[in-house]
Amino acid sequence: MKSNFLLQSLKDNGHTLTRPRRAICDLLLECGGHLSADQLVEKLQIEYPEIGRMTVYRTLDLLSSLGVLRAVYQGGGAAHYILLEGGHHHHLVCAICHRVIEIDQCLLQDATEQISRQYRFQILGHLLEILGVCEQCQAKTPLN
Ligand SMILES: [Zn+2]
Ligand SMILES: [Zn+2]
Ligand SMILES: [Zn+2]
Known part of the structure; x- marks a missing residue:
């Protein structure tokens, strides 16, 4: 079974791995993240009806504070939670069709190290969102 970096981070930081937290x-x-707290509650309660909404919210907050999860607000809707596995996550976001393209490779390693030194900032992770126009939308609406 693949080890769960979220659970590992709770453990490493001295938090108890309760049944709800594990679930x-x-x-x-x-799910690979990319879902709101309410969507998570809905899926979770199929198998664990006893786990309450507040427990889910508190666990999401705790994971966010450890830098392994990040709430993202897109448009006016509820926040979506993005997993920062290995400390990072990268997106290309199309401003026209709102498509999100995942990028696996990290081009920011040097930049974050430099920022860390310059600002004396201990970096836990990063979430990169590059805004633009996807290939399909460029074909439909040529840029000037
Ligand atoms: Zn597009
Ligand atoms: Zn993503
Ligand atoms: Zn990265």
Whole structure:
């Protein structure tokens, strides 16, 4: 079984791995993130009806504070939670069709190290969002 970096981070930081926390972390990893707290509650309660909404919210906050999860607000809707596996996550976001393209490779390693030194900032992770126009939308609406 693939080790769960969310659970590992709770453990490393001295937090108890309660049954609800395990269930929440497992489900987050299974879905690959990209879902709101309410969507997570809905999926979770199929198997664990006893786990309450507040427990889910508190666990998401705790994971966010450890830098392994990040809430992202897109448009006017509820926040979506993005997994920062290995400390990072990268998106290309199309401003026209709102498509999100995942980028696996990290081009920021040097930049974050430099920022860390310059600002004496201990970096836990990064979430990169590059805004633009995707290939399909460029074909439909040529840029001037
Ligand atoms: Zn597009
Ligand atoms: Zn993503
Ligand atoms: Zn990265």
